[in-house]
Amino acid sequence: MSHHNRGHHNRTHNNQGNRPLHNRGAPGPLHQKEITVAQALASIEKFQNQFNNDQMQQDRIRESPNYKQEESLLSNNFQTALVGNAVTGVGLVKLQHADSIRAFMEEPKAHEYARFRTFEFIFRIPDHLDFENVTSMSSSHHEMRYKLLCKLMSLGICRACAGLVDNREKRDDHRYNRTLNAIALWMKINNKKIAHALAKFIFKEYCFASPAGGDLFKLALVSPRLCAMLISSWGEIYRNSLPPPLLLEIIGIWLDTEPLALFYPLYQNSNMWLSFLKPEHYIETAKYIPITGLQDLIAWSIRLALENKETDPWRYHLNLIRSIMTLSKVLNKIGQRKHELRLWPRDTIRSLVGELMQVSKQKEEQLTNDGSAKANTVMESVIDRFRHAGLS
Structure with missing residues (x-):
């Protein structure tokens, strides 16, 4: 409480200098x-x-003059x-x-x-x-909120995982962490560069946890939805390459812990998600x-x-492959919404095939005269993985 009072006291004496920075919208009261x-x-x-x-009522309210x-x-x-509280103990205050x-x-709450x-x-x-360079943001107001969201995300994972019991039969009690699920939905409905x-x-x-990865390995136990959104974001970030080994290890553990994690926003949908996830999302x-x-994930596996x-x-x-095998269960769950999904688009398949053709030209010694892969070669493994993904 003392930190709060000192921060307020200092802000009051510097009120004129601070107001243009933090109140660029409609003018507030002279003494908040x-x-x-x-x-x-x-x-x-x-x-x-x-x-x-x-949603219609929300749109009407937004159009009202007082909104x-x-x-x-x-x-x-x-x-x-x-x-x-920003004047003293900045790091601790942000955490608070x-x-x-x-x-x-x-x-x-009843009103999720x-x-x-x-x-x-x-x-x-x-x-x-x-968002690649947060310190270059044009407004400290937005920078502060973005950094606060980062802190909330890190703290939310740490706090949620700290309460876990290492027993898979009891993990359902921790499956729906509200904070982490809210972050997952926020990532999906905002511009992708923010999610990235x-x-x-x-x-x-x-990465700097000890051991590296820390509680992030347990995330599938507390928020499979956030796992799915992080995988989607990392997938785009490393679309044309392989991600760091630690990241692959984390995702592998998530899929082992919860094979449905990759599709969880579809499988365990809710009225709140459906309210925001309109077809365009x-x-x-x-x-x-x-x-x-x-x-x-398929492309990484083949690479x-x-x-x-x-x-x-x-x-x-x-x-x-175990995760892909749950897809039929997911598609049955979403029913008529199947046509809205592009899980493995044709253009992505064609791109991957083209990539494999380029690789095959560099490894001609591993191919037979008819273009098939020789037994016990890298090319045989590559083609087998592609086939596994397609058949699953």
């Missing part, structure tokens, strides 16, 4: 009263509760709560803010839709910002990350057969 992150979140959620679960004014005030209040949001998200609308409201970030930035951040963050991959990273490394790529390949 002290407000906590929890209070700001509660106010935003109350505002979002007007929408109920009706923008109220939205601006709530946004300024939340920003005030964030910067109020992230934990306040995590605790808020984890409270069981309004809860996510609150989450999306506080982390609304324009598409045009440079988050995926890069979280991998780099856990399934099929418009120019702007949004794919609903699954299947095509890239691994060409690598001469000490690690055993067969474990990853077998886990992938």
